[in-house]
Amino acid sequence: MTNEVVIAAMLAIGDELLSGRTKDKNIGHLADILTAVGIDLKEVRIVPDEEDRIVEALNSLRERYDYIFTSGGIGPTHDDITADAIAKAFGVPCEHDAKAMKLMGDNYAARGIEFTESRQRMARMPRGAVHIDNPVSTAPGFHIGNVYVMAGVPSVFQAMLDNVIPTLSVGKQLLSRSVNCPFGEGAIAVPLRDIQAAHPDTIIGSYPKYENGKFSTELVIRARDAEKLIAAETAVKNMVEQIASAIPAR
Amino acid sequence: MTNEVVIAAMLAIGDELLSGRTKDKNIGHLADILTAVGIDLKEVRIVPDEEDRIVEALNSLRERYDYIFTSGGIGPTHDDITADAIAKAFGVPCEHDAKAMKLMGDNYAARGIEFTESRQRMARMPRGAVHIDNPVSTAPGFHIGNVYVMAGVPSVFQAMLDNVIPTLSVGKQLLSRSVNCPFGEGAIAVPLRDIQAAHPDTIIGSYPKYENGKFSTELVIRARDAEKLIAAETAVKNMVEQIASAIPAR
Numbered sequence: 001m002t003n004e005v006v007i008a009a010m011l012a013i014g015d016e017l018l019s020g021r022t023k024d025k026n027i028g029h030l031a032d033i034l035t036a037v038g039i040d041l042k043e044v045r046i047v048p049d050e051e052d053r054i055v056e057a058l059n060s061l062r063e064r065y066d067y068i069f070t071s072g073g074i075g076p077t078h079d080d081i082t083a084d085a086i087a088k089a090f091g092v093p094c095e096h097d098a099k100a101m102k103l104m105g106d107n108y109a110a111r112g113i114e115f116t117e118s119r120q121r122m123a124r125m126p127r128g129a130v131h132i133d134n135p136v137s138t139a140p141g142f143h144i145g146n147v148y149v150m151a152g153v154p155s156v157f158q159a160m161l162d163n164v165i166p167t168l169s170v171g172k173q174l175l176s177r178s179v180n181c182p183f184g185e186g187a188i189a190v191p192l193r194d195i196q197a198a199h200p201d202t203i204i205g206s207y208p209k210y211e212n213g214k215f216s217t218e219l220v221i222r223a224r225d226a227e228k229l230i231a232a233e234t235a236v237k238n239m240v241e242q243i244a245s246a247i248p249a250r
Numbered sequence: 251m252t253n254e255v256v257i258a259a260m261l262a263i264g265d266e267l268l269s270g271r272t273k274d275k276n277i278g279h280l281a282d283i284l285t286a287v288g289i290d291l292k293e294v295r296i297v298p299d300e301e302d303r304i305v306e307a308l309n310s311l312r313e314r315y316d317y318i319f320t321s322g323g324i325g326p327t328h329d330d331i332t333a334d335a336i337a338k339a340f341g342v343p344c345e346h347d348a349k350a351m352k353l354m355g356d357n358y359a360a361r362g363i364e365f366t367e368s369r370q371r372m373a374r375m376p377r378g379a380v381h382i383d384n385p386v387s388t389a390p391g392f393h394i395g396n397v398y399v400m401a402g403v404p405s406v407f408q409a410m411l412d413n414v415i416p417t418l419s420v421g422k423q424l425l426s427r428s429v430n431c432p433f434g435e436g437a438i439a440v441p442l443r444d445i446q447a448a449h450p451d452t453i454i455g456s457y458p459k460y461e462n463g464k465f466s467t468e469l470v471i472r473a474r475d476a477e478k479l480i481a482a483e484t485a486v487k488n489m490v491e492q493i494a495s496a497i498p499a500r
Contacts, residue, residue, distance in 0.1 A: 015455055018291045019426070020281030021470060022457065024274075027296070031270030041268045043303070044296035046277070049455070053293070076435045077456035078443040118439030137460065153460050176269070185326045189368030193328040205265055205299070206327035207272065210387065210403050220271060 004224065006171035008034055009043040009065040011057055013072040013082055014152055017046050025154045026071045030161065037165055038173035039067065049073060054085035062089070062147055067168060069161070072152030074141060076118040082149060083142075087126035090144055097125045100140055107138045132160045174203075176222040177233040181240045184208065184215035191239045192219070199232040201225060254474065256421035258284055259293040259315040261307055263322040263332055264402055267296050275404045276321045280411065287415055288423035289317065299323060304335035312339075312397055317418060319411070322402030324391060326368040332399060333392075337376035340394055347375045350390055357388045382410045424453075426472040427483040431490045434458065434465035441489045442469070449482040451475060 010030055016022040027044055034041045042065065047053045054073075061068050073082030087094035100123035108115040122139040132141035132148065134156060141150040141160045150160040181188060185208050196204045202223040209216050219236050223229040260280055266272040277294050284291045292315065297303045304323075311318050323332030337344035350373035358365040372389035382391035382398065384406060391400040391410045400410040431438060435458050446454045452473040459466050469486050473479040 015453065016457055016470070017277075018281055018294065019285050019424075019472070020278055020283075020291075021426075021428075021455075023278040027267075028270055028273040031268055033270075035269050041270075042298060044268065044294075046294035048292060075456065075458055076439040078439070078446050079455050113436075116436060116440070118443075119436040121439065122436075137465065153458055155460055174269075176271075178271075186363075186366060186369040186372075189326040189328070189371065190366065193368075196328050203265065205271075205329050206325065207266055208325055208403055210405055215387065220266070222269070 006039045007042045008067040009061040011070045012046045038170035051085045055089045058089045068147045076121045092127040172224045179219040181217040195235045202232040256289045258317040259311040261320045262296045288420035301335045305339045308339045318397045326371045342377045422474045429469040431467040445485045452482040
């Protein structure tokens with residue numbers, strides 16, 4: 001049994017995202033993937049490497065959304081506090097996971113690298129957590145309850161997400177069509193509002209672009225029903241053509 | 251009189267950021283600028299074009315931070331609901347602002363474009379709001395209380411922010427130095443933790459990179475005091491050199 005709509009949130013963790021040092025690449029990637037599979041990303045928060053802020057944000061999000069995806073803070077250094085914070089949010093101990101210890105221990109042994117205390121930190125998880133495989137660099141992410149905890153390094157985040165996606169319940173995909181409109185929003189706002197009102201089961205978004213001193217607009221129609229999508233798209237296209245024929249080219 | 255620390259949050263508004271259609275460019279830009287002037291960005295939220303979600307996030311953020319910066323949702327179309335939502339959050343009416351009506355009316359008149367009802371929508375602001383000039387496309391942003399409301403189009407967001415920054419109170423700048431470390435985090439985690447413990451007035455972040463099948467690490471030291479910054483940076487550099495001399499090149 002599938003729900004029509006499955007909703008999710010993302011919690012991106014890391015001082016570096018808030019200082020500007022690192023420009024996040026995971027939010028947009030997660031958004032793309034979730035949209036493609038039929039999960040609606042409804043909120044994102046970015047918080048610093050501070051336990052109380054992570055716990056608070058996570059507890060606020062996890063009761064509200066079907067799935068929460070986190071990025072960052074699961075490495076071996078002192079500023080990697082995500083596993084502890086997640087354990088705290090769930091009220092369970094954070095401890096070395098036997099399966100992760102074995103997996104990582106074998107991997108380091110095969111490479112002739114010492115499996116130090118700090119490397120073992122990456123095998124710590126909230127009690128009851130389930131692994132998310134990491135084909136890039138071994139140290140696993142994990143999920144507990146509806147929370148999926150992944151690395152911040154984009155290649156690792158993406159690889160972990162690839163492993164998570166097939167395990168999720170998905171909703172009916174939100175289909176979308178895009179119509180380019182060579183006019184600014186001011187020229188289309190009234191008829192577009194009327195089209196939105198006439199097509200209540202669609203979501204029509206208007207996205208202005210400003211290039212070479214001129215505004216244009218991308219109109220995006222979204223709906224879970226293909227017929228309703230096409231009907232609204234047709235109305236939007238007709239509107240753009242009507243305005244084009246009424247406004248002399250500039 | 252300046253506070254040592256001034257803290258801020260960002261609220262990015264728009265379905266397009268959550269669907270993946272648009273990859274946000276404003277968060278990283280705001281983070282860079284605030285860090286440069288001495289304001290600490292401590293939280294970011296991205297919410298959809300839904301009034302109750304905007305109101306809730308804004309009210310939660312504005313009592314917690316010195317400044318809130320918003321992006322998106324101030325155009326003329328039906329999905330631009332930011333001004334109404336901000337007015338609702340502040341409990342004031344959202345109405346056509348006389349100064350904005352004049353400014354925009356004159357601008358459209360000079361260009362021979364009709365100042366339609368939908369274009370007039372962009373002159374609506376919460377009562378008591380103060381303009382943020384928009385040198386790119388005239389329609390102003392606004393601020394009310396500690397909330398600064400700006401456009402989502404990056405060139406307009408950036409131009410508005412340039413006008414806002416000189417009006418803000420700033421704290422003591424968080425200085426930062428970066429040390430490249432050719433080893434993965436596992437090799438440095440213990441000595442780095444000790445350096446962090448020995449330099450409590452600094453924030454030491456460790457950021458792994460994964461390129462060409464190999465991890466390396468960027469170590470970022472931040473502090474408001476230049477001497478403490480240099481002391482911690484020196485300790486970090488010495489640590490990297492010590493490890494380099496102990497580990498054979500691979």
